[in-house]
Amino acid sequence: MRSYHLTGAGEPEQSLRLREHPIPEPGPTGLLVRVRAAALNRRDELILHDRxxxxxxxxxxPLSDGAGEVVAVGARVTRFRVGDRVVGSYWPRWTGGRLSTHLYDQLGNTVDGMLTEYAVLDQEWAVGVPDSLSWTEAATLPCAAVTAWTSLTGGRGLRPGGTVLTLGSGGVSLFALQLAKAMGCRVICTTSAPEKAERLLALGADEVIDYRVEPEWSGRARELTGGEGADLVVETVGPATFEQSMRSAGLHGEVVFVGGSAVEPELRIATATYARTMATVRRVFVGSRADLADLVRAVAVTxxxxxxDSVFPFEQAREAYRHYLSGGSFGKVVIAIG
Structure with a gap:
């Protein structure tokens, strides 16, 4: 079998190496998964560049996101059988409840991920996916979709008719738009490109704000909500937009902070901005296996x-990385494996 490996920080052409290995055997509670597709996320860019x-x-x-078919199981496996379609959980040992430091393993980071022809997952690391999703679609769920799901459901809870504000057209924002509309919410999106605005509207966005035309876009967001502000802001960018996100939130709203990296500058907010709101800030770091299972059910039902955005063959994984790094994609960049 063939697997890609990260050999150090750098660019895909230098750091991503394709190697041959024997097909592994699953342990007593393991699943041998024939991986069919894998997908890129922003964290894969950060890992590549040591950020x-x-x-x-x-x-x-590399890669936390991947979907495939179980082709062999260990002697003590009870949750799955040969032929089942599965994805791996982003935090494989975080099955539910609160995340704690002793669960700090991640697929594609501290343990081997899904950019491989065969992967071994413990049965507790996996979640089944429905036949209604293609391999390409299923592979996109573990990171961005779960992050969007926990952003929308992990706080006070959205109600139909509530207003959600999303930033840009990255994977989390697009899933948040789709999921929030399925929950009966109104969604306002920001973007900088007219063609992307049209696609956001086609996906169900109620309003789109061009932040290049209106760099202080929080004023427009409040105008579109009758001065009330959004019930929930999914903040996927980081320090550069955090102030505007706080100003866009309603008096008792929530700003869910998803963006940021280890090397970005301080996260700051003007005292006057925070003094005039009762909005809360909630940090989201993807979600547990239970959250992934809930998300999969929600996607299937809705x-x-x-x-x-695009699908690259396994042999062109470096090109897939390069396309993702260009920043021009709208939707998920996926690598088809088999």
């Missing part, structure tokens, strides 16, 4: 189709 908060294991197989 991620958690250090990576040397020579790790019929949401993940937005796919």
């Amino acid at each position: 991620y908060p958690l250090p990576s294991r040397p020579e790790v197989v 019929g949401i189709r993940p937005v796919i």
Whole structure:
């Protein structure tokens, strides 16, 4: 079998190496998964450039997101059987409840990920996916989709008719738009490109703000909500937009902070901005296996189709990385494996 490995910080052409290995055997509670597709996320860019908060294991197989078919199981496996379709959980040992430091393993970072023809996952690391999703679609769920799901559901809880504000057209923002609309919410999006605005509207956005035309876009967000502000802001950018996100939130709203990296400057907010609001800030770091299972059920029931920007063959994984790094994608960049 073939697997890609990260050999150090740098660019895809130098750091991503394809190697041959024997097909592994699953342990007593393990699943041997024939990986069919894997998907890129922003954290994979951060890991590649050594800007991620958690250090990576040397020579790790990258990518947390991947979907495949179980082709062999260990003797003590009870949760799955041969032929099942599965994805791996971003935090494999965080099955539910609160995240704690002793659970700090991640697929594609501290343990081998999904950019490989065969992966071994413990049965507790996996979640089944429905036949209604293609391999390409299923592969996009573990990181961005779960992050969007926990952003929307992990706080006070959104109600139909509530207003959600999303930033840009990255994977988390697109999933948040789709999921919030399925929950009966109004969604306002920001973007800088007219063509992306049209696509956001086609996905269900109620309003789109061009932040190049209106750099102080919080004023427009409040105007669109009758001066009340958004019930929930999904903040996926970081320090550069955090002030505007806080100003966009309603009096008792929430700003869910998803963006940021280990080397970005301080996260600051003007005292006057915070003094005039009762809004809370909630940090989200993807979610547990239970959150992934809930997200998969929600996608299956609502019929949401993940937005796919492009699909690259396994042999062109470096080109997939390069396309993702260009920043021009709208939707998920996926690598088809088999």
